[in-house]
Amino acid sequence: MTQEEELHPDDVQQHLREVQELLARQKVVEDLVHRQDMPRHELVENLVHKQHEASLRAKLDELHPADIAYILEALPLEERLYVWDLVKAERDGEILLEVSDAVRESLIETMAPEELKAAAESLDADELADLAPDLPPEVIQDVFQSLDTEGREQLRTAMSYPEDSVGALMDFDMVTVREDVTLEVVLRYLRRFDELPDHTDKLFVVDREDHLKGILTLESLLISDPELEVAEVMRSETVISFTPEDEADEAAQAFERYDLISAPVVDSEKRVIGRLTVADVVDFIREESEAEILSKAGLREEEDIFASVWDSVKNRWAWLAINLVTAFVASRVIGLFEDSIEKLVALAALMPIVAGIGGNSGNQTTTMIVRAIAMGQVEQSAMQRLLKKELGVALFNGLVWGGLLGVLAWWLYGSASLGAVMTSAMTLNLLLAASAGVMIPMLRQRLGADPAIGGSVMITALTDSGGFFIFLGLATLFLM
Template sequence: VERQHQAALSQRLAQFHPADIAFVLESLAPEPRAAAWALVRSDQRGAVLLEASDTVRRALVLGMAPEDISAVVHTLDSDDIADLVSSLPEELRHAVVERLDRTDQAEVRSVLSFPDGSVGAIMDLDFIAVREDTTLEAVQRLLRRKTALPVHTNELIVVDRSNGLRGVLDLQRLLLDEPDRRVAEVMNPQPTYFYTDDGVRDAITAFEKYDLISCPVVNLHRQVVGRLTVDVVVDEIKERAQAESLRQVGLSEADEDLFAPLAASARRRWPWLVLNLVTAFIASRVIGAFEEVIAALVALAALMPIVASIGGNTGNQAVALVIRGLALGQLGPLQLRKILQREIGINLLNGVVWGLVLGVVTWLLYDSVTLAAVIAAALTLNMVLAATVGVLAPVLLQRLGRDPAMGSSIVLTATTDSMGFLIFLGLAAAFLS
């Protein structure tokens, strides 16, 4: 009965879209996940693995026997196999590739050889090429011999004798134009295309800008080697947005796995925690240097976090604007100077206005005009400093080849905290003692 029940379940599952099965597997704990995975039919497993997150995919593959993996992999295209094995540990990857037939092996190895973040690494090797002197009728005959076109084929790629890119032929031309016309007459001779070593980021920009569905990918000799399709680009956009929002707080996709061992997850956060402890400790030492001033006027201790905190918020606004500009490629030297001027101007203005308000509140509370003036000045100065660092930190980090999304907040907080305390307590030391 148990077995009958399972067979029925398995059949139900087979009607689900692979993406939905992956979604269910991702939200299950490891044990029920393994049980559910056993029910997924082997002809669907490849597609499900491709849709699953890296962490879950790795867990599922690690639990499979090598011959099961081979069986699954044989249902996939070589670029999908490459995508799949690229997230596996080295030795497992090797074991899988070894079991492929020779053509697949060569193709998988070639895709794997492209670095992460390059168009070559995410391209689709499956495309239909035609020659420009063919008639549309001949192209139609060619197509009719197939039962299906590669996914997202909205255009055929037009190549010359040596496979060099000549243009693209929109499928609708085959339907709308006279059959006796030649490909060269109706093709688009200047299509957008990418080199295998172009960055995925540039490809994303082009897809967004020019509303592309698919694009030829060429090697250094301008020979067509594959296609880039919009579904892969959409996945990349999504993954990049996710990765960035996590990176900003020192996390990665691995931290999303709700079933990873707790101790390991805790340790993964140590580098970020230590960095933040170090910057907080430096800020603490800045305060420590003014202990005598604080001892003489304890109100300073209560007021100083306001200056530091508003600085942090202000700086983060500048960081967000600059990171956006960098991502869009909109920040040339001119724009950068403009944004720096504006952020300084805006925060000078707001610093003066709200510094005055804070000054008045301080005066009412502590009955000291000097203290009020000190906090007003400190707030303004720290906001202007925060704006400056907020604009420059992401730019400098990017020039140094570091990740602006991840590093900027650390650099910024370190500055706005330490300098906030220094400015406020320094001014207090100068004018209040």
């Protein structure tokens, strides 16, 4: 790459295409030779093969680990493993960190314990902790043995915090300074480094026991008079720090709110034990939002797009099973009213409308409430007020849209009373949907569960069965 060239964001797709082309060319040669089925062509094949392999290897060597991860994810299994074999062994660790969980599994499965151990040993303690759950226990054991005391301590610390806590996201790469030295001394100290840890925008000022006294931004280090002492330049008020027990979600919101790049993590005695960076936070935000979108569709995890049919079935079956149960319950509710349907078959055609609109409306309500809860803006005391508003919206929609459908039903089936039942059922089911949409997430929160998960299934189940029951029940009461 010459000085004139610059990386553009779409370059990674360019890289992917180049790799795919090299793989395709390789395949053409193989196919050609195989088709001719001539044993003495093996020599030629080997030569051409080697040549392509070499250019592929060269291409991979110049790529950023994140780009290699991207390419591995985009390749079908066979080609993925072929490319994975060509990657330099010492880069295995950092690439495994970058690929998605599903693809990581597919790569680790093919690696020998020795390879895994070598890959793991190239990582920092906090990175190792991220990878550890996917590694075989004997590999972890071996790696642990090979660490020094500090490394073991860090690995133990990093692995001891739950997945969504600050402790699980923090790293141990930080530069600390004392407050009684001059900036000149700090500058000379920094020049002894070959490089600073990624995302160093500030140094942590600590005392002899590592207690956090303040922060010294690189900015203030650069713009201040070098003769000044750290204590005169550092910021000691409103320093944002976290404890390893803090929830990652709250830390992410603080990073967004205060535009942080890095922040110290301190223990209960304010001793600096680690550091949280915006890179970890961005990854966390992305993963969280993906998890939310996937779980809304009932997917357990991001699927490897080239996963086998069987792996996909496993990822999706739980949701289908739950839906089958709720659909079956709704079906039995209808079964209760088979007599009425037999007498007035129009009921069968109209009932899915009542159920469907209720489900949609309830999911709108619950999406709003869940987001407000996640932002911490809804106290339990606000429940009554929110419920009142949502019931107002439901009443309005029920009368307007339900009224419209009532008129349609009247026109289609020539029965004004059927129309009236339709309108009443729509309104009642929308009121049910609104109550459930507010109360299910708020009750889940009060019980300490994640308000976002599973709410949609419960509401749909309720509005389906409830909608059928209300509509068919009203029809049985007033039309039979």
